[in-house]
Amino acid sequence: MNSLFETTAFIGGGFDLKYMIMIGACSALSFIASSVLKSRFRKYSQVPVDMSGAEIAAKMLADNNISDVKIISTPGQLTDHYNPANKTVNLSEVVYNERNAAAAAVAAHEVGHAIQHATAYSMLKMRSSMVPALKFGSGKSPYIIMVGLMLMSMGSIGGLGEIVTLIGIVLFSITTLFAFVTLPVEFDASSRALRWIQTSGAMGTMERSKAKSALNAAAMTYVVAAITSLSQLVYFIARYMNRR
Numbered sequence: 001m002n003s004l005f006e007t008t009a010f011i012g013g014g015f016d017l018k019y020m021i022m023i024g025a026c027s028a029l030s031f032i033a034s035s036v037l038k039s040r041f042r043k044y045s046q047v048p049v050d051m052s053g054a055e056i057a058a059k060m061l062a063d064n065n066i067s068d069v070k071i072i073s074t075p076g077q078l079t080d081h082y083n084p085a086n087k088t089v090n091l092s093e094v095v096y097n098e099r100n101a102a103a104a105a106v107a108a109h110e111v112g113h114a115i116q117h118a119t120a121y122s123m124l125k126m127r128s129s130m131v132p133a134l135k136f137g138s139g140k141s142p143y144i145i146m147v148g149l150m151l152m153s154m155g156s157i158g159g160l161g162e163i164v165t166l167i168g169i170v171l172f173s174i175t176t177l178f179a180f181v182t183l184p185v186e187f188d189a190s191s192r193a194l195r196w197i198q199t200s201g202a203m204g205t206m207e208r209s210k211a212k213s214a215l216n217a218a219a220m221t222y223v224v225a226a227i228t229s230l231s232q233l234v235y236f237i238a239r240y241m242n243r244r
Contacts, residue, residue: 022235026228033224037217044102044210045094049203053095053107060111060196061089069114073097080106082113084128089114101203105211108197109218112189123184134178137171144168145236152243165240169233176233179226186222190215 051059057071069087073096074080081090089110095103116124148165155161193215197208 022231026224026231029224030221030228033217033221037214037221040214040217041102044105044214045098045100047101047207047210049099049101049104049207051104051202052097052099053091053103054097056104056202057089057091057107057111059200059202060108060193061114063196063200064111064115064118066114066118069111069118071096080110082110082117084113084117084124087114087117101207101210102214104197104203104207105193105214108193108202108211109189109215111196112192113185115192116185116189121185121188123181123188127178127181127185130174130178130181133174138175141168141171141175145172149239149243152240161243162240165236165243169236169240172233172236176226176229179222179229182222183226186219190219 049056054071054073061067061069061071069089071089071091073093074090076092077094079090079092080095082088083090089107091107091110095106097103113124115121145165145168148161148163148168151161151164153161194208194212197203197211203211
């Protein structure tokens with residue numbers, strides 16, 4: 001997607017150095033956050049705990065009186081997620097089977113989402129309600145913005161370029177809003193996970209600190225994604241205003 005956004009930096013005004021610097025900075029932050037996350041999970045995968053990720057998830061669900069959620073092993077790495085549509089905690093094979101602090105942290109975090117769903121957590125409901133619009137707009141908005149900016153630079157008749165660009169910006173703003181709504185959802189799921197880990201006795205003091213560190217690193221990837229999306233949205237709004 002960045003390559004497409006970079007293309008728009010050349011439309012109707014030549015090479016946009018500020019935009020390229022912004023994209024470069026956001027990409028660097030994203031790479032750093034992702035690298036820290038992977039590094040911590042590799043490190044904490046060497047810290048043993050008594051239960052597997054699947055067992056952690058099952059106990060946390062039971063302790064919260066949730067009996068209608070299934071725990072499923074899913075292929076891949078970092079594919080862990082909670083699916084509210086069919087009430088399943090989906091754990092990657094490594095997290096599902098292994099007994100270490102990283103796996104336990106991920107499993108507890110995903111159950112945190114299940115608890116949010118069971119308790120009708122408002123931000124999760126808001127994020128879920130945005131998914132249909134996100135699916136429609138997230139993949140199309142960059143292309144719509146690019147076409148709109150091209151039409152504006154060509155002096156389109158009847159303000160067509162402005163209309164097309166505005167449609168793209170509105171659709172892209174949904175992506176940005178979704179990224180920011182995701183932040184409290186993810187932070188809250190981690191908080192629920194860490195509170196349960198603290199009170200359940202599922203881990204010792206050292207293991208708990210490792211789990212917290214792993215979840216903090218995961219949270220930073222969402223923060224960077226939100227900042228990147230907001231930066232791009234501000235850029236496109238400014239570009240639109242300058243072309244009017």
